[in-house]
Amino acid sequence: MLTLRQLFLANNAQTTDFPLMLEFERAQGVYMYNAEGKGWLDLISGIGVSNIGHGNPEVIEAVKQQVDRYMHLMVYGEYVQTPQVRFAQKLASLLPSTLQSVYFTNSGSEAIEGAMKLAKRYTGRNQIIACHNAYHGSTQGALSVMGNEDFKQAYRPLLPGIQFINFNEPTDLQYITEETACVIMETVQGEAGVRVPNLAYLQALRKRCTQTGTMLVLDENQTAFGRTGKLFAFEHFGIVPDILVLGKALGGGMPLGAFIASVEIMGTLKNNPILGHITTFGGHPVCCASGLASLEVLTRKNLISQVEEKEALFKKLLVHPAIKQVRGKGLMLAAEMESFEVLKKVIDHSIEQGIIIDWFLHCSNSMRIAPPLIITHEQIEQACAVILQAVDIYA
Known part of the structure; x- marks a missing residue:
C-alpha cells in the first residue's frame, strides 16, 4: 500500500x-x-x-455553527445570506466612508481580477499600470500585472495595455495619465522581499491618481489585518485607495477574498451588462462566518x-x-x-x-x-x- x-x-x-x-x-x-x-x-x-x-476556538465554533445552518445556497449576490451581510458590515465599519461596498470572492487572485475589471468599467479606460517585482496572484489577469518576467514568459500572450513602473520611484508617476484606468500596487511589496514605500511617495501617488481620474487599487492580500501594525497598511500613509483588495488572512484560515470600493463605483458592475462580475462560490457562507469570527478576535484581543x-x-x-x-x-x-x-x-x-x-x-x-x-x-x-x-x- x-x-x-x-x-x-x-x-x-x-x-x-x-x-x-x-x-x-x-x-x-x-x-x-x-x-x-x-x-x-x-x-x-x-x-x-x-x-x-x-x-482558534472561536473561529472553529463559528464554522461549525454555520455548517449546521447551511453551506452553499446560490451564486453570489442573489440571496441575503447572514454571514456575508454581517462580515461586509463589519469590514465597512472599520474602513473609510468611501470603502463601503464589499464584493466577496474565493481568493485574493480573484479579487485582483474583479478590481481590474471594476476599474476599467468605471473609468472607461483600458490601460493598467503596475510595478516591477509586484506579485498579485497567478491567474491570467493577475499574472499580467506581475512584475517579474521569469514567472510569466511561458504563459504569454497575457492582457494587453499593461505598463510597469518602479515601486517607490516618484519620477515614474508621470506615466499615470488620463488614459490610465488604474494603478495597481501592493501597499508594501511582499514577494519583492518586503519593500516599504516612503510616505511622500504614496501620498504623491494618491494625488496623481486623483488628478488624472485614475483608480488607485491597493493590494493588501499580505498586508491587511494587523500584519504591518495597522489593521490595513494604507493607514500608515494617510491615504485611501479607490479600490481595496483583500485575501489571505481575510477568511480566518478559510478561502476568501474581496475587493472593496464605494457604492457608486461598485454599482457599475450591475448594468450594461448586468452581472458584470459573477462568482459561484465567492463569499461562501462558511468562509464568511470564519472570517468574521477571526476579525472579531483580532480586534477584541487587541x-x-x-x-x-x-x-x-x-x-x-x-x-x-x-x-x-x-x-x-x-x-x-x-x-x-x-x-x-x-x-x-x-x-x-x-x-x-x-x-x-x-x-x-x-x-x-x-x-x-x-x-x-x-x-x-x-x-x-x-x-x-x-x-x-x-x-x-x-x-
Whole structure:
C-alpha cells in the first residue's frame, strides 16, 4: 500500500520538483504537529494567512455553527445570506466612508481580477499600470500585472495595455495619465522581499491618481489585518485607495477574498451588462462566518497593538555578519543574505530543528518572516536562536 506521501506525489498536481513534503496532522496556535506529536513553529503563517494563529476556538465554533445552518445556497449576490451581510458590515465599519461596498470572492487572485475589471468599467479606460517585482496572484489577469518576467514568459500572450513602473520611484508617476484606468500596487511589496514605500511617495501617488481620474487599487492580500501594525497598511500613509483588495488572512484560515470600493463605483458592475462580475462560490457562507469570527478576535484581543514591539525584538535578535539587513513593517519581515544557495541551507536546517521559514519569489536571497500575530516574545527568541545557529553553520 502506498504511503500518504507517495499518493501526494502520484495524484496531487505538483508546483515544483522539490516540495517540502512535511506532513501535519493538526495545528494549534503558532505550531503545526505531525502524527508523532513533533511541533514546528510556523514563522510564515501559511504565507500571511494565519494572523490569529491556527485552530482558534472561536473561529472553529463559528464554522461549525454555520455548517449546521447551511453551506452553499446560490451564486453570489442573489440571496441575503447572514454571514456575508454581517462580515461586509463589519469590514465597512472599520474602513473609510468611501470603502463601503464589499464584493466577496474565493481568493485574493480573484479579487485582483474583479478590481481590474471594476476599474476599467468605471473609468472607461483600458490601460493598467503596475510595478516591477509586484506579485498579485497567478491567474491570467493577475499574472499580467506581475512584475517579474521569469514567472510569466511561458504563459504569454497575457492582457494587453499593461505598463510597469518602479515601486517607490516618484519620477515614474508621470506615466499615470488620463488614459490610465488604474494603478495597481501592493501597499508594501511582499514577494519583492518586503519593500516599504516612503510616505511622500504614496501620498504623491494618491494625488496623481486623483488628478488624472485614475483608480488607485491597493493590494493588501499580505498586508491587511494587523500584519504591518495597522489593521490595513494604507493607514500608515494617510491615504485611501479607490479600490481595496483583500485575501489571505481575510477568511480566518478559510478561502476568501474581496475587493472593496464605494457604492457608486461598485454599482457599475450591475448594468450594461448586468452581472458584470459573477462568482459561484465567492463569499461562501462558511468562509464568511470564519472570517468574521477571526476579525472579531483580532480586534477584541487587541493583537495589533503588540506587533510593533515584536517587530523590534526580531530586528534586535537577528543580528549576524551574514545577515545583510532585516527590513519590513510589523510582522512582515525580510532578512537578506548573500545568496539563495546559502539561504536555502539555512531554511532547511531551521525546518529540521522545528522552525518554518521561507524565501520570496522575487527576492530569493531574503528570508521570509511573518508569524502569527499571537507569537510570544519567548517564541521569537526561540526561533531566532535556531535561525542564527543555522546561519553560523552555513553562511
